[in-house]
Amino acid sequence: MEILENLSAGFGAVLTPYHLFFIFLGQIIGISVGILPGINSSMAVATLLPLTFGLTAQASLLLLTGIYMGSMFGGSITSILLRVPGTSTAAVVCLDGYEMTCQGRAGCALGITAIGSWVAGTFSLVVLMSIGPLLSQYALSFGPPEYFALIFLGLTTITSLGSASMVKGLMSGALGLMVGTIGIDPVTGVNRFTFGQVELLNGVDFIAVLIGLFAVSQAMANLEKNPGSFCPVGSLTGLLPRWAEIKQSAFSILRGSVLGTFVGILPGAGATTAAFLSYSLEAQLAKDKKSVGKGNISCVAGPGSADNAAAGGALIPLLSLGIPGSETTAVLIGALMIHGIRPGPLLFSEHGPLVWSVIAALYIANCLGLFLATAGVKPLTLILRLPTAAMSAFILVMSFVGGYALNNSMTEVWIVLLSGVAGYFMKRLDVPPAPLILGLVLGPLAEKSFRQSLFMSDGSFSIFFERPIALVFLIAGMVSLLLPLLLARLPPGAPSTCETSFAEPEEKS
Amino acid sequence: MRGWADRIFGLAMLGVAGLWIHLALKLPFPAFAKSARVGPGHFPAGIAILLAVPSLILIARTWTPKSRGGAADPAGMPEPTGTPAGIGGRRNLLIGFGLFTAYIAASPIAGFIPASLAFILAMTRITGNIPWLKSALAALITTGLLWAIFVLWLQIPLPAGAWRP
Numbered sequence: 001m002e003i004l005e006n007l008s009a010g011f012g013a014v015l016t017p018y019h020l021f022f023i024f025l026g027q028i029i030g031i032s033v034g035i036l037p038g039i040n041s042s043m044a045v046a047t048l049l050p051l052t053f054g055l056t057a058q059a060s061l062l063l064l065t066g067i068y069m070g071s072m073f074g075g076s077i078t079s080i081l082l083r084v085p086g087t088s089t090a091a092v093v094c095l096d097g098y099e100m101t102c103q104g105r106a107g108c109a110l111g112i113t114a115i116g117s118w119v120a121g122t123f124s125l126v127v128l129m130s131i132g133p134l135l136s137q138y139a140l141s142f143g144p145p146e147y148f149a150l151i152f153l154g155l156t157t158i159t160s161l162g163s164a165s166m167v168k169g170l171m172s173g174a175l176g177l178m179v180g181t182i183g184i185d186p187v188t189g190v191n192r193f194t195f196g197q198v199e200l201l202n203g204v205d206f207i208a209v210l211i212g213l214f215a216v217s218q219a220m221a222n223l224e225k226n227p228g229s230f231c232p233v234g235s236l237t238g239l240l241p242r243w244a245e246i247k248q249s250a251f252s253i254l255r256g257s258v259l260g261t262f263v264g265i266l267p268g269a270g271a272t273t274a275a276f277l278s279y280s281l282e283a284q285l286a287k288d289k290k291s292v293g294k295g296n297i298s299c300v301a302g303p304g305s306a307d308n309a310a311a312g313g314a315l316i317p318l319l320s321l322g323i324p325g326s327e328t329t330a331v332l333i334g335a336l337m338i339h340g341i342r343p344g345p346l347l348f349s350e351h352g353p354l355v356w357s358v359i360a361a362l363y364i365a366n367c368l369g370l371f372l373a374t375a376g377v378k379p380l381t382l383i384l385r386l387p388t389a390a391m392s393a394f395i396l397v398m399s400f401v402g403g404y405a406l407n408n409s410m411t412e413v414w415i416v417l418l419s420g421v422a423g424y425f426m427k428r429l430d431v432p433p434a435p436l437i438l439g440l441v442l443g444p445l446a447e448k449s450f451r452q453s454l455f456m457s458d459g460s461f462s463i464f465f466e467r468p469i470a471l472v473f474l475i476a477g478m479v480s481l482l483l484p485l486l487l488a489r490l491p492p493g494a495p496s497t498c499e500t501s502f503a504e505p506e507e508k509s
Numbered sequence: 510m511r512g513w514a515d516r517i518f519g520l521a522m523l524g525v526a527g528l529w530i531h532l533a534l535k536l537p538f539p540a541f542a543k544s545a546r547v548g549p550g551h552f553p554a555g556i557a558i559l560l561a562v563p564s565l566i567l568i569a570r571t572w573t574p575k576s577r578g579g580a581a582d583p584a585g586m587p588e589p590t591g592t593p594a595g596i597g598g599r600r601n602l603l604i605g606f607g608l609f610t611a612y613i614a615a616s617p618i619a620g621f622i623p624a625s626l627a628f629i630l631a632m633t634r635i636t637g638n639i640p641w642l643k644s645a646l647a648a649l650i651t652t653g654l655l656w657a658i659f660v661l662w663l664q665i666p667l668p669a670g671a672w673r674p
Contacts, residue, residue: 033663036658036659044663167563167566167567167570168563168567170559170562170563171522171560171563171564171567173559174526174556174557174559174560174563175522175525175560177556177559178525178529178553178556178557178560181552181553181556185536185549187542187545187549188538188539188541188542188548188549189539190536190537190539190549192532192533192536192549192550192553193529193532193553216609219605220602220605220606223598223601223602223605223636224598224599224601224602225598387633387637387639388636388637389632389633389636389637389638389639390632390633390637390639390643390644390647392605392632392636393628393629393632393633393647393651394629394647394651396605396609396612396628396632397625397628397629397651397652397655398655400612400613400616400625401621401655401659401667404667404668405659405665408665408666410613410616410617410668413613413616414613417609417610417613420606420609421606424602428514429514429515429518431518443556447552450547450552451545451547451552454545454546454547455542455544455545458544458545459544459545459546459547
């Protein structure tokens with residue numbers, strides 16, 4: 001009851017033209033920034049932070065959280081329409097989202113992402129209000145063994161992401177894991193595989209690889225096919241998802257919301273990890289494995305929801321404990337401190353009205369985001385009618401700028417080009433790119449938490465089996481890894497969830 | 510044809526895995542980290558083995574009688590989904606990669622604006638046969654928009670060019 005009273009007071013505080021203007025502005029800037037490759041929400045919030053110095057604490061927080069939430073959806077737009085990932089969190093949406101565009105279902109993909117973002121954002125806010133502080137305390141008990149086990153579970157999906165061939169899927173995943181080991185070893189500080197290049201000490205930026213692998217290779221493949229207009233197949237009908245598609249995606253959105261909120265709460269995990277883990281989950285649960293990576297709406301709805309839920313989830317430890325769950329919330333701490341507010345356990349009691357007005361503003365921002373996104377679907381899809389040559393040139397220039405903006409350096413641009421060449425050949429050889437990206441994103445986290453766990457246990461592997469949460473995740477990971485292999489070995493006619501495996505299917509011989 | 514492509518791909522990946530294992534095992538293992546038993550080279554070496562095993566399977570499959578006969582795809586897979594490119598398509602592809610490489614190489618010297626204008630103009634004219642006026646407009650709008658957003662609004666400097674003081 002007290003929660004509702006506080007929330008209504010929060011709504012009362014922000015439902016003024018002055019505050020609504022900042023929420024609207026934040027959403028517009030957030031969506032615009034999200035569209036641009038190479039610019040993520042933390043960069044946008046940090047860049048625009050000085051602009052809020054002259055504003056009140058409330059107005060500046062409304063603007064910055066609006067940017068934060070808006071950028072989550074904005075990143076999906078170019079991922080779905082052009083296969084150019086706007087943000088790292090939306091990168092995974094490229095995989096099935098762009099395939100839906102090619103099937104003439106761009107509007108449906110954008111619409112389901114917008115709806116999922118809204119549901120997930122609202123879900124994470126409800127969690128924030130109701131059991132946020134409790135969950136934060138629980139999340140802090142998550143140590144390296146639990147992190148490793150969770151990431152291991154995510155990595156096991158590699159076996160089911162190779163939709164055409166499990167062998168090639170494994171090779172792609174291992175390649176991604178290997179690229180993830182380039183740079184300074186996070187545990188000992190030893191230089192690994194840098195070949196004397198100073199620029200590689202920080203590792204290979206996965207966004208640069210992603211831009212090359214998806215955007216550049218796709219632009220080149222389209223130039224090669226040269227069908228006239230950029231969208232290769234189908235019309236742009238179905239500007240919003242049909243009721244049946246919403247029903248089909250409902251559980252994916254729910255799963256993405258729960259998973260995203262929880263991963264968002266974990267310090268250091270972030271929305272990108274949440275989106276990739278959600279994709280892994282949806283790929284595992286897909287009834288038709290062949291459709292994964294080929295325009296499966298659940299694989300768009302799940303990750304599209306998880307990143308927004310993680311954005312909301314990251315606010316939970318920030319507001320209740322003063323611990324940032326992501327890069328952007330770390331920048332938001334700076335914004336709070338500029339105005340003399342120290343986030344932590346006393347924030348709700350000391351600055352209750354401010355916190356509740358921010359929560360109310362996030363609700364409004366969520367609804368506004370859904371409206372802006374659905375209203376913008378039709379004009380956005382018109383971009384696909386441009387001639388191939390013009391669109392390819394535009395994508396390549398965007399890829400250049402996106403790569404350069406990552407570190408203001410040409411090294412990332414060359415990585416974009418090399419990844420583009422690799423992506424083109426992977427496409428020709430039917431090597432799926434999704435496992436590579438999954439390995440590249442989750443691999444460094446897995447290695448770091450694995451070795452930190454061994455430090456904790458003086459080198460004993462028993463640490464992974466003595467902690468219940470870690471053990472549950474590991475068992476789930478082993479089941480997820482072995483089940484497709486075992487089911488594929490069943491005789492023909494027996495139920496199978498994986499039609500491609502090490503064993504060649506009978507009908508293909 | 511696919512058998513050969515897969516064989517070359519498998520061999521290349523096997524080579525990469527071998528190189529990775531070789532380099533990983535040469536990495537130093539600092540004394541302070543010995544208690545963890547897993548050093549900086551062990552994880553990469555393990556992953557490289559993970560790459561080597563499926564690479565060997567892929568190569569082995571290309572030697573099976575089925576694949577040598579050419580009736581079926583060696584990895585049990587359908588042919589690539591992309592439509593076979595004609596001579597025009599391959600020409601566009603090579604020009605596209607060539608122009609993009611030249612654009613990246615030229616940008617730090619010529620600067621973002623001149624390099625982007627030239628790149629977009631060349632791409633739209635050569636690969637799309639788009640009329641001069643439309644090509645010039647596309648180049649101007651795209652370059653101007655990106656410059657305004659990144660440099661003027663977000664204050665992210667793009668390559669200014671070696672000729673600028």
